[in-house]
Every structure is written in C-alpha cells, then in structure tokens.
Amino acid sequence: MIAVIALVAGIALGIVFHPTVPLALQPYLPIAVVAALDAVFGGVRAKLDGIFDDKQFVISFIANTLLAALIVYLGDQLGVGGQLSTGVVVVLGVRIFGNVAAIRRHLFRA
Amino acid sequence: MTDDQPRRVFAPDFLTELFRNPLDPGYAEAAARKAVEGDPTGPRKWARSGLAAITLVGLGFLFVVAYQQTVADEPARTKARAALIEQVQSRRDLTDQLQQQADKLGDDVAGLRERELGGATVARLRDLEAATGLAPVKGDGARVRIGDGPTPINPVTGERNTAARVKDTDLQLATNALWSLGAEAITINGQRLTATSTIRQAGEAVLVDFQPVTTPYEVVAIGPDDLAKDFDDGYAGRFFKELVAKYGMSFDASGVHDVTLPAATELKLRVAEPSPSPSTSLSASSSPSEGGR
Numbered sequence: 001m002i003a004v005i006a007l008v009a010g011i012a013l014g015i016v017f018h019p020t021v022p023l024a025l026q027p028y029l030p031i032a033v034v035a036a037l038d039a040v041f042g043g044v045r046a047k048l049d050g051i052f053d054d055k056q057f058v059i060s061f062i063a064n065t066l067l068a069a070l071i072v073y074l075g076d077q078l079g080v081g082g083q084l085s086t087g088v089v090v091v092l093g094v095r096i097f098g099n100v101a102a103i104r105r106h107l108f109r110a
Numbered sequence: 111m112t113d114d115q116p117r118r119v120f121a122p123d124f125l126t127e128l129f130r131n132p133l134d135p136g137y138a139e140a141a142a143r144k145a146v147e148g149d150p151t152g153p154r155k156w157a158r159s160g161l162a163a164i165t166l167v168g169l170g171f172l173f174v175v176a177y178q179q180t181v182a183d184e185p186a187r188t189k190a191r192a193a194l195i196e197q198v199q200s201r202r203d204l205t206d207q208l209q210q211q212a213d214k215l216g217d218d219v220a221g222l223r224e225r226e227l228g229g230a231t232v233a234r235l236r237d238l239e240a241a242t243g244l245a246p247v248k249g250d251g252a253r254v255r256i257g258d259g260p261t262p263i264n265p266v267t268g269e270r271n272t273a274a275r276v277k278d279t280d281l282q283l284a285t286n287a288l289w290s291l292g293a294e295a296i297t298i299n300g301q302r303l304t305a306t307s308t309i310r311q312a313g314e315a316v317l318v319d320f321q322p323v324t325t326p327y328e329v330v331a332i333g334p335d336d337l338a339k340d341f342d343d344g345y346a347g348r349f350f351k352e353l354v355a356k357y358g359m360s361f362d363a364s365g366v367h368d369v370t371l372p373a374a375t376e377l378k379l380r381v382a383e384p385s386p387s388p389s390t391s392l393s394a395s396s397s398p399s400e401g402g403r
Contacts, residue, residue, distance in 0.1 A: 014175055
C-alpha cells in the first residue's frame, strides 16, 4: 500500500515539477527506465512470493540502474554504445518478462 | 549468506539461468536470512521501509520524466517540419507577390515605351522580343512528342535498364533540327527556349534552363507550315524513328495551328552595348550559346 502511494507521489512530483533532463543524461534515460521496470516487477513478484525485502529492493534498483548506466557510458566511450545498450535491454527485458510471467501465474493461477 | 544454503554457482550458461530464474536471487537469500534471524524490528524496519518508499518515489518520478521526454521529443521533430513547410509556403507567397509586381512593372514599362517611342520602333522591338524569347508568341508550327520507352527492371540484379530513356542529347537534337528547319520559337514542356537556354542531364532528370522536365517531352515550335513534315522526313525524324524501332520509345511529329508559346521565364542579359543609332536604345547581343541551339 505504502509502495503504491509512494509511486503515485513520485509520478505526481514529476508532473508538478516537469523537470528537463540534461542533454548529457538523455542517453541513459531509457536504460534507467528499463532497469527501474526490472526492479519494480522483481519487487512485485517477490511480494507475491512472500519474500519481498526492502533492502534488497532498494539496493538492486540502485545497483542495476548504475550498472546499466555505466555499461552504456563505457559503450559510448568505446564506440559500441548501441550494442551494449542492446545487451543491457535484452538481459533486463528477459528478467522483466520472466517476472511478469510469474506475477501472472500468481494472479490468475495460469 | 548462510552456510546451510548451497552456495550459489553462476552457471556458465548465464542466459539459460536468466530465463529459468529471472528473480534476483537476493530476495531468496534475504528470505532465508529472515527465516534464521527473524524479521528486523523497530527503527531498522522503519528505516528500510522508508528507504524503499523513497526509492519508489524516485521510480515514479523517473517514469514520468522519461514519458515526458519521449512525448517532448516527438513534437520537436514535427514542429521543425511544420516550421519548414510554413517557411516554404510563405516564400512561395512572396515569390507570387514579387512576380505579380514584376508583371505589373513590366506592363508599365511596356506602356511607357510605347508612348515614348514611335510605333515603328515599338514594332521592331516587339519583333526582337519575340525572336529572343522575351515575349510570348503565337502562330502555327509543329509539335514533336518524344516519350520514354519501357525501362524494365532486371529481375536478377534489380537494376533498371534506362537505355530507352530520352536523353538530353535527344532533346538537343530535336530542338537543333527544328531551329535549322526555320523554327522561330520553341518550347519544351512549356519552357521557352532562348539563345542561352541549356538542355542538360542531371542524373535521371533532364533540365531545361535548370528546370526539370519529364517524359513525355513535348517540343512545340512555331515556324514554317511544313515544319512538322520536314522534321519527320529529316535526319531528326529518321533518328527518332530508329529509336522507336530499337528501344520502343514513342515519337510523333504533327503540325499545330494557332499555338501560343509563353515568354522565357528568365533571360539573363550578359552583354549589352548601346545601339549605333540613338533612337533604338535597347539592343542585346547574347554571349555564345551554351547548348540547345
């Protein structure tokens, strides 16, 4: 419950403040969103599995986002930014898919 | 990590592992730890919940920012396009306006000239204008239609065989033949030719005075009554008939009655000298032609 309220509060804050993303950070935004989605679905699944852990959730989100950003940054410096971004998106995408499938099984028993 | 739990081994096949168990293994470890140590209580629990809540606030914020960024990016592209279209439109309107103004001023000049110069001089001037392409002309003559032949695509290479396309040299030949047969004025697809007109190829397009013209090419000439017949029978007619037979291009020359050829859109005056007789103050001698004639 608190989680949903916090998420809505964050969305409201974003709508109210309407921040502009600095140009330097713009390439990392999509990757950050994918990492965040991964963390959210992982957290929801853990909650449904009954093993949700606040600390694990916070650390996994921050670490994954930073790692994804670092990989993209490194890729940009090496000239393979696009390919490394694809790698990150594939790995996180697979996880999102698997977790959503587990959530679905929890919710619909199918 | 507790000792009674089997140590997590990262399989070399990371992707298979990822597909099989997408949940962060940390959750399972945390649950196992909880089972041993019990739930954290008191301020620690609250701190953790608060941290998670703050993270979620940040998450929501991030989603909104990303959404807004994506939405803002799209109109930026369309906006640039719309601005360009608007610019084109306004420039076009401006061109129309200026053209109207130029036409009006041209009429004024013609009227003044007629008033100041005598009738005979004006008539001479008009003849000169008609001959040089500065004024529209009307009369009988010939119409030559030349069209591209079939340009089949090679099914193997996917390349288009453009051998049957009308080339700039073909049009040059047609116009030169018409001039030599006594044509007084010629247009290609409505583009009046002058002494300095150019007929050139730019890639696949044919440019007449830098204006693109496309197939079918209609070369209309005002000249002697038997211009069409002479053209058809002359070397140009034979040339085009051979192209028809060889490449399947279309060619047709026929006489026309009472056609009006427009004035050339632009005639750059390059060299001008004062006329020897003071009464006729306008005489233009053009530089050598660049092509077409």
